[in-house]
Amino acid sequence: MxxxxxxxxxxxxxxxxxxxxxxxxxxxxxxxxxxxxxxxxxxxxxxxxxxxxxxxxxxxxxxxxxxxxxxxxxxxxxxxxxxxxxxxxxxxxxxxxxxxxxxxxxxxxxxxxxxxxxxxxxxxxxxxxxxxxxxxxxxxxxxxxxxxxxxxxxxxxxxxxxxxxxxxxxxxxxxxxxxxxxxxxxxxxxxxxxxxxxxxxxxxxxxxxxxxxxxxxxxxxxxxxxxxxxxxxxxxxxxxxxxxxxxxxxxxxxxxxxxxxxxxxxxxxxxxxxxxxxxxxxxxxxxxxxxxxxxxxxxxxxxxxxxxxxxxxxxxxxxxxxxxxxxxxxxxxxxxxGGGSRPVALEQGNEPGARGESTADPESVSDSTPEPAVAFRGVHFGYDDDANVLSDISFEVAPGERVAFVGESGGGKTTLTNLLMGLYGVRSGTIAVAGSGSALDSLRREIGVVFQEPALFSGTIAENIAYGRPEATREEIEAVARRAAVDVFVQKFAQGYDTLIGERGMKLSGGQKQRIAVARAMLKDAPILVLDEATSALDTKSERLVQAGLEDLMVGRTTLIIAHRLSTIAEVDRIITLRNGRIDEIGSPAELAASGGIYAELLALQASPAKSDRKRLRELDVVG
Missing domain, CATH: 1.20.1560.10 (ABC transporter type 1, transmembrane domain)
Known part of the structure; x- marks a missing residue:
């Protein structure tokens, strides 16, 4: 009853x-x-x-x-x-x-x-x-x-x-x-x-x-x-x-x-x-x-x-x-x-936190730091009742800056992006995002994401590109498709952008799916961009095409890059290295290449012809 x-x-x-x-x-x-x-x-x-x-x-x-x-x-x-x-x-x-x-x-x-x-x-x-x-x-x-x-x-x-x-x-x-x-x-x-x-x-x-x-x-x-x-x-x-x-x-x-x-x-x-x-x-x-x-x-x-x-x-x-x-x-x-605080709006006039001083050259950080676009301040996080995955994470990302995260597999790189999007609450500390508002919906509208796995839906190519903006016109869809090199393969299909791609895009190659994912992020046009190992699963030819689209997408945006291929982060403004869930170093690629830390170690392993070093590089889940 x-x-x-x-x-x-x-x-x-x-x-x-x-x-x-x-x-x-x-x-x-x-x-x-x-x-x-x-x-x-x-x-x-x-x-x-x-x-x-x-x-x-x-x-x-x-x-x-x-x-x-x-x-x-x-x-x-x-x-x-x-x-x-x-x-x-x-x-x-x-x-x-x-x-x-x-x-x-x-x-x-x-x-x-x-x-x-x-x-x-x-x-x-x-x-x-x-x-x-x-x-x-x-x-x-x-x-x-x-x-x-x-x-x-x-x-x-x-x-x-x-x-x-x-x-x-x-x-x-x-x-x-x-x-x-x-x-x-x-x-x-x-x-x-x-x-x-x-x-x-x-x-x-x-x-x-x-x-x-x-x-x-x-x-x-x-x-x-x-x-x-x-x-x-x-x-x-x-x-x-x-x-x-x-x-x-x-x-x-x-x-x-x-x-x-x-x-x-x-x-x-x-x-x-x-x-x-x-x-x-x-x-x-x-x-x-x-x-x-x-x-x-x-x-x-x-x-x-x-x-x-x-x-x-x-x-x-x-x-x-x-x-x-x-x-x-x-x-x-x-x-x-499980509780915990989600990202909050970063209000103008907030007292700046530690932008993340380079261990290679502390003098490289200017005293006149602009208001950040993203700020992590003393963040601790762990899943369920497990030990912390991230401990005392503090850094800031300036508007328009490109920051890459480097570290061993399982070191917490992807977890950082999950916290940024509010998928989990932190155990302590705060995350602030400029212009995010007080609701998770408004936060996520400020962030565009290209995942390692494109995660497309059944339907047409046009529908997948417009997933974040279903009201977009066909002209807008085709414009971003050209920028992301989607049009290169779409014109080979009889139905063009109205081609059905099957469940999870099964009818497309990995590179084709990833280019659609890039076009989807372009159409969303969010001021903050997260690239979560976006090219790590692609062959060299597909990677070049997708990387070209990503370079176009990153222009004028604050970008956080989860690095898998070292070759994709050579042009970033700063690199943040993680070791055992903690920040180890922060600095420019040139600074960290000479610091003797994780990034320098990875570069050395990449340059080494020794099989043992190549094996070690694979164990770290990083390639050249």
Whole structure:
């Protein structure tokens, strides 16, 4: 019931549909209840006419005519009732279909909205496929249940109340037996559902994990095939579903064992009901028509009870499915986020922090430092409860300055950019960004990013370029495409910029995807640019083309570069080297080349012909 109430609260805008469906169900139920009375009356009219004929040696013509007229009217009444049932029933069914579709839209949209609001930490620990499977399974089960429940609830309630009242009117022991049947059946159903729900939850867990892995494998099929792991993946996938078979076996045995008990109890009670009706008819307390009417009512009384079994089954699936749905909906983004401060606006007149004095030449920093575009001041950060990844990070980047970050793999370079974009909160210290405003949205609008992995979406080339500015004109899209050398390969496609690139740009090469990513950042035209190893995965030819686009993109922008290839940072203004999560040196390329620090070591390793030095360079995840 709690789940039902929550769903109704989530979908309160559908109240007119709920009301319409219930009114239609009430009309259909009333029409159905009229049938026993009509057939009972018809039975009495016919039996009366036959009785007169048998006792008098033949019925008088006027009696026969009256009987025929009555039964024709009663037949017409049955026709009218049937037409009402068909018409209003289908109208209610139509409302139910529309309500179900609208409910799916509401629940799916709310789920997606919640996912978009959850912080990056949530996605660090969740399988994408599991998230998608939860959407498909949970919402389907909930909407199917609500559609059935809204159609059947009023029918069951009105039928139950009406049958109890009519039975009590004719003979109160009938109502007493029915009043016993309903709660006993409900109690046995409740006993059944406890274990059933637990087993259903276990099954859903296996299905979600299998579905999550399925999505991963489909998305990484080239890796699976190249490592010849098809059989292993299939075996693990099959094992999950075999586990659901064992759970289903236990679940089904329990359900049908309890259902046999419920049905047996129900049959015994209805045996008593029919016996009472038949005996009292023989004793003359009920007419033949009343007997027929009461027998039909008892059959109608069975329907809510037996339907209850089906409703409970779908309700259990909905409850089990909705648990995972509401687990996500109940997540508090703030608690998952882990706290910590995000970047704040850098106001004019702030007291400058340590811009980052070069260890090579402290005198190289001017006293008249302009207001920075980006400032890290005493920043400490670590993931979850782990040790700090970054410790006491302090530096400033002037407007229009190009700064590269160099260090060993895992040294915290990419983490710096994640903190700059507010994907995680720092444990202590502050990050300030000029013009960012107070909200994360305004911060991220100030920052353009080109990642190592282009991360394109299915759709056209034009749509991907305009992802950050969907309102951009075709002329603007093509202009940045030319600057990023996208037009070089686009003109080879028959559909040009309207070419569909497939999921994650599977139809394009790495260099082509990266050039689209550069064009996307160009069109965004943000004042701060982050290049997160943007050319490290490219071949030499592709790197030259992308690098040319990046050089154009960096003009007039404050640029932070995560360096993988040393050749890409020779022209930066300053280099910041990281060692063990701390800043080791800050200075120009020329200064750090002579300082004997990490950058100088990497340059020496790059120039060395020795295999051991080249191996060491690869271990540091840096190439020349």
């Amino acid at each position: 709690t789940v039902l109430i929550r769903i109704l609260k989530f979908t309160r805008s559908l109240a007119p549909y709920y009301a319409g469906i219930m009114i239609a169900a009430a009309v259909v139920t009333a029409a159905g209840l009229a049938v026993p009375f009509i057939t009972g009356r018809a039975t009495d009219v016919i039996s009366g006419a036959l009785g007169n004929a048998a006792s008098g040696g033949g019925a008088a013509p006027d009696v026969v005519s009256a009987a025929i007229g009555s039964v024709i009217l009663l037949a017409a009444a049955l026709l009218a009732v049937s037409l009402i049932e068909a018409g209003v029933g289908n109208l209610g069914g139509y409302w139910g279909d529309v309500m179900s579709a609208k409910m799916r839209t509401i629940l799916s949209t709310r789920y997606f909205e919640q996912l978009l609001a959850l912080p990056q930490r949530y996605y660090d620990n969740e399988l994408t496929g599991t998230i998608v499977a939860r959407l498909n399974r949970s919402i389907s089960e909930v909407t199917n249940f609500m559609k059935s429940f809204s159609n059947m609830f009023v029918t069951m309630m009105l039928t139950t109340i009406a049958v109890l009242a009519i039975s009590a009117w004719y003979y109160w022991p009938l109502a007493v037996l029915l009043a016993i049947a309903y709660p006993v059946y409900l109690w046995l159903t409740a006993l059944t559902s406890r274990k059933w729900q637990r087993l259903e939850g276990d099954k859903n867990g296996h299905v979600d994990v299998a579905s999550g892995r399925f999505a991963e494998v489909v998305g990484q099929m080239r890796v699976v095939k190249s490592f010849v792991t098809e059989r292993r993946e299939l075996s693990a996938f099959s094992e999950r579903f075999r586990s659901t078979e064992a759970l289903t076996d236990e679940q089904s045995k329990h359900w049908h064992r309890m259902d046999a008990l419920r049905q047996g109890v129900l049959h015994v009670i209805f045996f008593g009901l029919y016996t009472i009706i038949f005996v009292r008819t023989v004793l003359g307390f009920f007419s033949l028509g009343e007997m027929v009417m009461l027998v039909q009512l008892m059959s109608m009384a069975r329907q809510p009870v037996t339907s209850l079994s089906w409703v409970v089954d779908t309700a259990q699936r909905a409850i089990a499915g909705s648990k995972s749905y509401f687990e996500v909906m109940d997540l508090d983004p703030a608690s998952i986020d």
